[in-house]
Amino acid sequence: MVQNRSKLIKLLIGNLSNSIVHSILEKSLIDELHASRYREESLNSLTLAKKYRDKINPTSESLPNKDIEEIKNAIKQKVNLELNLRIKKGYTNISINLIDQELEITLKKLKVSP
Amino acid sequence: MDQIYIPKNREGLEVGSIVVIKPLIERKSKIKIYSYNTKSIEPIKMKIINEIMSYITESIECENIIITGSFLNQGFKFNDVDVLIITDKTLNASKIKENLERKLQIKTDLLILDNKSLQQGLNTDPLYNNMLSKCISKNRIIYKKQREINYKLLDLHLLKSNLMLTNFDNLTGNEKYNLTRNMISILLFIDQKKVSNEKIDEKITQSFKITINEIKENLLDKKEFLTKYKQIYNNLYKRILNNGTK
Numbered sequence: 001m002v003q004n005r006s007k008l009i010k011l012l013i014g015n016l017s018n019s020i021v022h023s024i025l026e027k028s029l030i031d032e033l034h035a036s037r038y039r040e041e042s043l044n045s046l047t048l049a050k051k052y053r054d055k056i057n058p059t060s061e062s063l064p065n066k067d068i069e070e071i072k073n074a075i076k077q078k079v080n081l082e083l084n085l086r087i088k089k090g091y092t093n094i095s096i097n098l099i100d101q102e103l104e105i106t107l108k109k110l111k112v113s114p
Numbered sequence: 115m116d117q118i119y120i121p122k123n124r125e126g127l128e129v130g131s132i133v134v135i136k137p138l139i140e141r142k143s144k145i146k147i148y149s150y151n152t153k154s155i156e157p158i159k160m161k162i163i164n165e166i167m168s169y170i171t172e173s174i175e176c177e178n179i180i181i182t183g184s185f186l187n188q189g190f191k192f193n194d195v196d197v198l199i200i201t202d203k204t205l206n207a208s209k210i211k212e213n214l215e216r217k218l219q220i221k222t223d224l225l226i227l228d229n230k231s232l233q234q235g236l237n238t239d240p241l242y243n244n245m246l247s248k249c250i251s252k253n254r255i256i257y258k259k260q261r262e263i264n265y266k267l268l269d270l271h272l273l274k275s276n277l278m279l280t281n282f283d284n285l286t287g288n289e290k291y292n293l294t295r296n297m298i299s300i301l302l303f304i305d306q307k308k309v310s311n312e313k314i315d316e317k318i319t320q321s322f323k324i325t326i327n328e329i330k331e332n333l334l335d336k337k338e339f340l341t342k343y344k345q346i347y348n349n350l351y352k353r354i355l356n357n358g359t360k
Binding site: 011014015018021022025026028029044045048051085086089090091 | 266267269270273276280281284356358
């Protein structure tokens with residue numbers, strides 16, 4: 001299915017946000033996860049995000065700064081919203097300060113940023 | 115003088131044939147297996163199961179070997195064989211998987227767990243409940259199922275099903291089925307209902323008014339399906355978040 005660039009970026013943002021929320025929540029539950037830690041999911045947000053990233057030009061180098069900024073800001077906003085929602089509901093151990101770190105690692109991994 | 119008798123009416127071994135007499139190779143004793151909710155398994159699959167059990171038993175020390183997943187469903191529409199090894203010892207999972215795949219020439223999904231982790235998984239994770247609802251094992255499975263609803267864990271598991279909402283157009287039928295199955299298994303788990311493949315499929319069919327094959331074959335009415343999906347997802351999400359601290 002042919003998709004335009006902005007639609008692909010939107011999908012990339014959605015999946016990366018989900019992946020980062022998942023990763024931070026997982027870290028907050030490290031003592032409770034036990035066996036669930038071993039769940040290997042063949043389909044996850046990061047694999048889908050990678051699929052979309054591979055369709056956004058330039059594919060072999062990082063995206064233009066303007067796109068990187070747009071993606072970073074949108075992901076930060078979404079992840080903050082999801083995590084804060086949980087903190088308000090009384091969740092503990094959620095480290096909001098992990099967002100930047102997770103974001104940098106993930107964007108580099110997917111060659112979104114240099 | 116010792117004598118060897120052979121049947122008079124036989125196929126082959128004509129009078130005057132030259133033969134070699136040697137001891138009969140001791141037959142490998144068949145591993146006894148326990149079957150849970152598996153109606154009938156094709157003989158070729160039983161052969162594979164026996165080979166898996168024999169290989170693992172011969173090469174490592176473990177408390178139990180459990181075969182589960184789509185491999186046990188009728189027919190041959192499986193992606194891999196899910197093998198669960200129960201042991202308290204530290205094993206090299208990738209090496210075992212590699213050797214097993216080389217021997218069987220079938221993709222395997224290997225999971226190594228200790229008894230405690232499996233028990234905790236069964237108590238808190240719908241996936242583990244489903245996994246052991248239909249399986250074949252080397253030894254009898256004796257676990258006390260004491261369901262513990264840990265909403266934070268379920269929140270994490272439900273997050274996976276969120277992919278449907280943003281990626282509907284780019285998912286295959288099987289991926290859509292797996293995401294729906296994940297969500298419904300959490301719903302059944304929270305509602306203290308039995309979590310098994312049959313129960314999950316029954317609930318999906320009943321809630322979405324479609325057949326499982328229609329999902330797997332990606333023959334869905336997007337609007338209708340997503341409306342229902344969102345409704346179930348959002349209700350479940352709210353329920354989980356509101357109880358997150360329990």
